[in-house]
Amino acid sequence: MKKPANSENISESSRLKHKLKSSVAIQEKKSKVQQVLQTIVSPKKIDANTSFRIKEKSISLSKSELFLNTVDDIWNEAHQEDILHLVCENKKFNGKKLIVNGKKLLNFGSCGYFGLEFDERLRKSAIEGISKYGTQFAFPPIYMSTPDYRELKSKYHQIFGVSPLIAQTTTLAHLGCIPIIVGDKDIVLLDQQVHNSVQMAIKIIVARGVIVKTVPHSNLEVLEEKIKKLKGHHKKIWYFIDGIYSMYGDFAPIKELQELQKKYPQLSLYIDDAHGMSWLGKHGSGYALSQLETLDNVILATSHAKCFGSSGGTLIINDKPLAEKVRKFGSTMIFSGPLQPSLVGACIASADIHLSGEIYLLQDKLKEKIKYRSSCFEVAGLPVVDGGMTPISFIGIGDHRAVGDIVKILMEEGFYVNPALFPAVSKTRNGIRITTTLHQTKRNIQLLADVLAYYLPKVLSKYKTSLEEVFQKYSLIR
Numbered sequence: 001m002k003k004p005a006n007s008e009n010i011s012e013s014s015r016l017k018h019k020l021k022s023s024v025a026i027q028e029k030k031s032k033v034q035q036v037l038q039t040i041v042s043p044k045k046i047d048a049n050t051s052f053r054i055k056e057k058s059i060s061l062s063k064s065e066l067f068l069n070t071v072d073d074i075w076n077e078a079h080q081e082d083i084l085h086l087v088c089e090n091k092k093f094n095g096k097k098l099i100v101n102g103k104k105l106l107n108f109g110s111c112g113y114f115g116l117e118f119d120e121r122l123r124k125s126a127i128e129g130i131s132k133y134g135t136q137f138a139f140p141p142i143y144m145s146t147p148d149y150r151e152l153k154s155k156y157h158q159i160f161g162v163s164p165l166i167a168q169t170t171t172l173a174h175l176g177c178i179p180i181i182v183g184d185k186d187i188v189l190l191d192q193q194v195h196n197s198v199q200m201a202i203k204i205i206v207a208r209g210v211i212v213k214t215v216p217h218s219n220l221e222v223l224e225e226k227i228k229k230l231k232g233h234h235k236k237i238w239y240f241i242d243g244i245y246s247m248y249g250d251f252a253p254i255k256e257l258q259e260l261q262k263k264y265p266q267l268s269l270y271i272d273d274a275h276g277m278s279w280l281g282k283h284g285s286g287y288a289l290s291q292l293e294t295l296d297n298v299i300l301a302t303s304h305a306k307c308f309g310s311s312g313g314t315l316i317i318n319d320k321p322l323a324e325k326v327r328k329f330g331s332t333m334i335f336s337g338p339l340q341p342s343l344v345g346a347c348i349a350s351a352d353i354h355l356s357g358e359i360y361l362l363q364d365k366l367k368e369k370i371k372y373r374s375s376c377f378e379v380a381g382l383p384v385v386d387g388g389m390t391p392i393s394f395i396g397i398g399d400h401r402a403v404g405d406i407v408k409i410l411m412e413e414g415f416y417v418n419p420a421l422f423p424a425v426s427k428t429r430n431g432i433r434i435t436t437t438l439h440q441t442k443r444n445i446q447l448l449a450d451v452l453a454y455y456l457p458k459v460l461s462k463y464k465t466s467l468e469e470v471f472q473k474y475s476l477i478r
């Protein structure tokens with residue numbers, strides 16, 4: 001396969017010229033890419049030797065210490081590769097190209113899928129928020145809030161059809177809500193891949209003695225079996241999920257779950273739809289709401305960050321007395337500060353866009369890009385895991401060292417993607433997360449697919465594996 005053009009040289013007409021001019025062999029010999037391909041990262045980390053090393057050295061280490069050691073090993077190696085905790089060196093960033101270590105990189109890593117964070121209306125409204133109320137409004141909302149905060153709540157009411165509770169972040173929304181809604185006689189089933197921010201809040205109820213079990217990812221058969229066994233023993237059976245999973249980008253089977261709720265009225269759903277917000281649903285209210293027939297026995301948490309273009313988290317609780325309980329007693333609802341004036345301002349401007357026809361134009365544009373990305377990756381023969389038609393795409397790799405190499409090579413070639421490493425994914429299923437945004441052109445997407453198709457087999461073979469094996473590992477069809 002021929003080496004594709006570097007993205008820094010991707011002015012449309014120069015691509016072909018570049019292809020012709022460059023002798024692939026000569027260029028590669030000199031390049032840092034070649035160095036990456038030739039330097040075998042010492043396999044001391046998370047292979048069999050490492051686990052042996054850890055076990056031998058630390059017989060008395062606890063499970064959580066072992067977990068931290070493993071994370072430490074993987075992340076240290078990623079730091080050696082210089083692919084994490086990077087700095088965006090742009091003097092002014094517009095979402096399209098990042099400058100990292102002096103190199104321009106096409107941005108395939110941001111979750112601002114529409115790029116609304118750069119919209120002049122949001123910027124202006126954020127600045128107005130500061131002009132009116134300062135850089136912070138230093139009151140917990142239980143004491144005092146601004147008229148802008150009220151206005152935002154009323155706009156969200158129009159978007160979601162229910163009066164919302166607003167928190168500074170989605171994580172804080174979970175922390176405020178989950179300990180209040182789950183009763184001591186309830187049981188909690190956690191989807192294996194539910195977001196870490198949900199799992200963090202779950203620890204509070206575990207400490208209270210609530211039983212929590214993990215169920216295989218989106219496996220409705222196992223879920224139903226569990227419900228049948230548990231229903232005689234608990235008041236409510238909660239199932240905690242993401243609407244769209246943040247690493248693999250797959251959709252939760254929400255319609256099927258609502259069918260299960262009809263069969264088992266004890267089943268309650270808690271959905272974190274952070275990545276489903278804006279780009280799907282009426283008024284951009286998100287994937288979950290676009291699927292749900294009813295909000296009875298459903299609690300929805302979503303995000304004003306990601307596609308919405310601002311920051312903060314929202315809880316949609318249709319059961320008014322329960323919503324009131326969370327508002328009054330949820331610890332982060334009382335003890336944490338409010339969404340600050342600049343962010344409330346940006347949220348108001350974004351909400352106005354959501355309540356106008358413009359949201360559907362943005363949704364259509366993004367869906368078209370997603371479709372294009374999906375077909376490019378398919379034609380390029382890439383191991384796309386789960387393959388939901390969402391703005392998140394996950395390329396399965398496996399070995400974390402191979403992830404480090406491919407991310408580094410992509411950076412050399414002018415692309416930024418997210419390394420997806422343990423514990424965000426399982427220890428043996430590391431990969432790269434590629435996001436689709438309206439900043440990218442079709443040409444950008446095509447080039448990334450070409451570059452990946454060219455280098456991925458080379459990197460895999462360095463680690464004595466192949467695309468075939470990756471396809472098998474993730475049970476993907478070629």
Ligand SMILES: Cc1ncc(COP(=O)(O)O)c(C=O)c1O
Pocket residue numbers: 168169170171172195197242246272273274275303305312313
């Ligand atoms: C699914 C999901 N939920 C929650 C969060 C946390 O959001 P926040 O930064 O608002 O706490 C994230 C962050 O990436 C996420 O992907």
